[in-house]
Amino acid sequence: MNIVVLPYLLVIICSLTSTFLAYLIVKERNLVVAILLLLGQGIFHSLLYYLLMAPDLFITYIPVSVGITPLLLFLLIKKTEWREYD
């Protein structure tokens, strides 16, 4: 295999996995677990930014997706309910 193909393979892996995680987040009933999965998806997105040569967005996305968004969502869950019902 030619080594030039491998970066594209990496981009494919990252985007496919974040799509998996997005599916899981939508299907998940327990909202706490859904937020933790969203955190994992954030890590994949920041990897994608790194691969696509956007270090500025990479630096922005790490604190926003790992530090601030989960806390905001947890605060919202605390005010309402932590589980979806049918």
Place this chain on the structure above:
Amino acid sequence: MSELNLVFYGIGLGLIAIGSFFEVVGAIGVLKLPSFFLRLHALTVSCIGGSILPLLGVAILAIGLEEMGSQRLFITAICLISVFIILILAPSGSHSLARAAYNSNTAPKQPLEYDALSRGVNKD
């Protein structure tokens, strides 16, 4: 590459190899051990052995790479600072996880042979 740099290079690679071994052991432990509190112990193995040792290895390896100029000192310093921060933050995180799990009774405590905390102690 001079002989001293070769020694640094070898030590760094050896530390990274040992670190990956502990990482695998920690992963097996997380899958194998029966309860939440026991799994936290396996997590500590993969934190200290699996991430601190490789970071120290990279720090030593970077000293040996003479062709990188003065930039290698920054890499070494960054690795040492990361080691310091992980040594502070990882145990405090696992401590607060364990405390929350114990106080809210969400995780099953068995197997447990003796519980000093449940015998009439006030929780702050």
Place this chain on the structure above:
Amino acid sequence: MKRFLNKLFVFTIILVFFIISTGSFKYYTLVIGVIVSAITTYLFESSIVKKTLRLYDVLKLLYLFKYIVYFVKAEIHAHLELVEIILFNKPIKPAIVAVPYHVESDYGVTLIALTVTNTPGTIVLNIDTNSKLMYIHWINASTFNPDEARLIITSGFEKLVEKIFG
């Protein structure tokens, strides 16, 4: 100036961290770093270092070095034990034991607790500051008695920590 050594200590640490995290050593970085670390020192010095530092506190670095050597030894022992438990199914005996401590300052307690949590096999579950007890989850408990457990788990660290932080 009051508490000059405290301010100098915090200022130096933040300045060094600033220069390392920018990855450049120019006059520009140095000037901006001095301004930033002066502001941060002014804001946080009183809450970070409670005690007034003196010049002979430099000697405590020797104890810190001794502490690191002790820490590495304990880490190696604990890692080998955990590898035995995980890979070779060594029988375990998990228990939560109460361990007393005799350190006064916040930093001393924190350092002991972090070291105990950092060694695989023991995790600090809860801490009671009134009766000075630590509740430790121990994966392979050899004793349930508080004083004997203290001899095994923390007493080695505690002597050195008491000399560093008092």
Place this chain on the structure above:
Amino acid sequence: MIKRDVLVAFSLSLLVLSISLIIWLEGYIRIATPIISSLGESYLYYSYNPWYSNYTSFSLNVVSAIIWDYRGFDTFLETTVLMASIIAIYTLLRGFEEKVFLQPKGLSTITKTATKIVIPLIIAYALAIATHGQLTPGGGFQGGATLAVISSLIIAVYSLEFLYYMGYRSKRLVVIRGLCLIGLIIVAITPLLIGFILNTKSYIFQNMSKEDSFISMPSFLFDAPLAGSIFFYNVFELLIVFTGLTTALMLLSLRDVELKKAFEVREVYE
């Protein structure tokens, strides 16, 4: 839920695989094509180019140069967008009061002390990102988001009460934010004012000297390029983003006692 577990395990293994591939491929990664459009080429050519002082912005980081110099007005309007969301939260919670009980509870002593050590380091790192925005990747928004992690840490570890104890109030933060926006405008119209006084031609949001106006912001500080107004824009943007995100965090973590009056007010309106 076996299917879900399988999917999670598969994703995590792919994560480990991709991270190891990234580390292995450090020297070979080249995803962007070497053929650049003529517009991009001109940006790359002029963003740090002392020989063409009419077109350059003296910024080593091309992204900063584009964001704050070549399309500065656009970015200035972007910074006001976050204000809209804060105003929306204020409208939803109208009538809330911030009550100070001064009994911060939070997590245990160990976590608090560990967090106390890390907070100054995060501040230093965030300011390093923001003030070196014209030299290395980074800038105002990045630094502000990193700085806002501190307030989220304080809310999670020390509780909201400690933020009140440190003097944070949401209204004060909004005022600081407004002042920083005014600071941005002042930096933007400074060349215009100087041109008005000296009776020459000059532009709003002007950075370096142009063909028909010689007014220029400082391009160097000591031995590193300062990139004129980009440095000041980055510092103000840091404060704007930090105060905006902190206000949103504080308003969303209000307690029930503080919100009691807000619900009454809402009932009256409805």
